[in-house]
Amino acid sequence: FQCPVQTPGRPESKVIPNEFHLVASENLEYTQPSIVYGRTDVMTITPWLAPVVWEGTFNPDLLDSIYKPKNITIAATVFAVGKYIRFLKDFLETAEQHFFVDFTVHIYVFTDRPKEVPKVKMAPGRKLEVRSVPSSKRWQEISARRMELIQTLIKEKLQDHVDYIFCLDVDSKFHGRWGTESLGGLVAVVHPGYYRDDRRRFPYERRPQSKAYVALGHGDFYYCGGAFGGLLQEVYQLAKTCRTNFEEDAKNGIEAAWQEESHLNRYMWINKPSKVLSPEYLWQDFKPRNPEVGIIRFSGVVKNYADIRPNA
Numbered sequence: 001f002q003c004p005v006q007t008p009g010r011p012e013s014k015v016i017p018n019e020f021h022l023v024a025s026e027n028l029e030y031t032q033p034s035i036v037y038g039r040t041d042v043m044t045i046t047p048w049l050a051p052v053v054w055e056g057t058f059n060p061d062l063l064d065s066i067y068k069p070k071n072i073t074i075a076a077t078v079f080a081v082g083k084y085i086r087f088l089k090d091f092l093e094t095a096e097q098h099f100f101v102d103f104t105v106h107i108y109v110f111t112d113r114p115k116e117v118p119k120v121k122m123a124p125g126r127k128l129e130v131r132s133v134p135s136s137k138r139w140q141e142i143s144a145r146r147m148e149l150i151q152t153l154i155k156e157k158l159q160d161h162v163d164y165i166f167c168l169d170v171d172s173k174f175h176g177r178w179g180t181e182s183l184g185g186l187v188a189v190v191h192p193g194y195y196r197d198d199r200r201r202f203p204y205e206r207r208p209q210s211k212a213y214v215a216l217g218h219g220d221f222y223y224c225g226g227a228f229g230g231l232l233q234e235v236y237q238l239a240k241t242c243r244t245n246f247e248e249d250a251k252n253g254i255e256a257a258w259q260e261e262s263h264l265n266r267y268m269w270i271n272k273p274s275k276v277l278s279p280e281y282l283w284q285d286f287k288p289r290n291p292e293v294g295i296i297r298f299s300g301v302v303k304n305y306a307d308i309r310p311n312a
């Protein structure tokens with residue numbers, strides 16, 4: 001018996017599987033879990049008791065067997081505007097190999113060059129949809145406007161048939177499993193560049209006039225703008241808030257230090273993520289691997305900014 005819950009705020013929509021009701025099969029055999037042995041080289045839970053997902057903290061077969069019968073659909077958004085279209089082929093091909101394999105996955109590609117979207121063979125149950133967006137002369141605007149387009153996509157298109165959504169940078173490739181272990185209400189990825197630093201050194205927006213402001217001595221982690229997700233309703237709230245705050249800043253003649261990433265960081269500080277993904281979930285190819293990172297699942301490719309961005 002699976003306990004279904006009606007999602008608040010969308011009474012007419014289908015009954016979605018309960019995120020908190022985890023039903024396992026009685027036939028599955030797996031390694032005995034332990035509460036006394038486990039990883040000791042990293043933190044695997046936040047002070048607000050959200051899991052931090054590292055290799056070795058979860059059993060992928062057990063999780064898949066729990067989520068499979070729920071028949072969930074996972075959406076992913078990826079933007080490929082201007083020359084960034086060149087990253088799309090590798091992104092899509094490696095997603096086929098590693099991103100929610102054997103689940104229902106809908107990938108939404110936003111681009112100003114729909115004709116250049118590569119034809120990538122997708123497994124049954126997986127599909128790609130292309131949505132046209134205007135190009136822009138400023139990369140900052142392309143990056144930041146994603147929040148608005150994600151908000152609109154969720155509202156107009158996904159409400160009734162998608163359960164989870166992940167929003168990902170296109171200039172990256174999958175190298176290892178990214179699956180059901182990443183599912184949660186609100187999901188953030190810790191940025192690979194700052195996780196060993198004191199938070200005073202995080203590149204949060206530091207001007208109090210900005211809606212993305214985080215004061216020195218505040219904040220938990222520095223999260224990536226290049227990967228975040230969760231339940232549809234949660235990501236809708238995040239996208240809406242970040243978009244509104246970004247636009248309010250623009251009216252006041254201010255642009256946060258790292259555009260929507262700054263707004264996301266402010267949001268995640270106030271609205272704590274219910275699951276935190278370790279930097280395994282967004283590494284950077286140019287960065288040597290640290291000892292606590294046993295597997296890199298998704299990583300940004302090395303790129304020549306001057307060559308691919310519309311403005312330097």
Ligand SMILES: CC(=O)N[C@H]1[C@@H](OP(=O)(O)OP(=O)(O)OC[C@H]2O[C@@H](n3ccc(=O)[nH]c3=O)[C@H](O)[C@@H]2O)O[C@H](CO)[C@H](O)[C@@H]1O
Pocket residue numbers: 078079080081082083084139142143168169170171223224225226227258259260261282300308309310
């Ligand atoms: C790994 C990571 O967390 N990266 C973040 C970081 O730098 P990045 O250097 O990773 O930003 P970026 O140049 O990859 O831009 C972010 C994304 O916007 C899209 N895009 C951008 C420019 C363009 O001309 N065409 C286009 O399609 C594309 O999907 C790209 O992946 O800071 C940015 C904000 O400043 C974003 O928050 C990125 O997500």
Ligand SMILES: [Mn+2]
Pocket residue numbers: 169170171226300
């Ligand atoms: Mn990027």
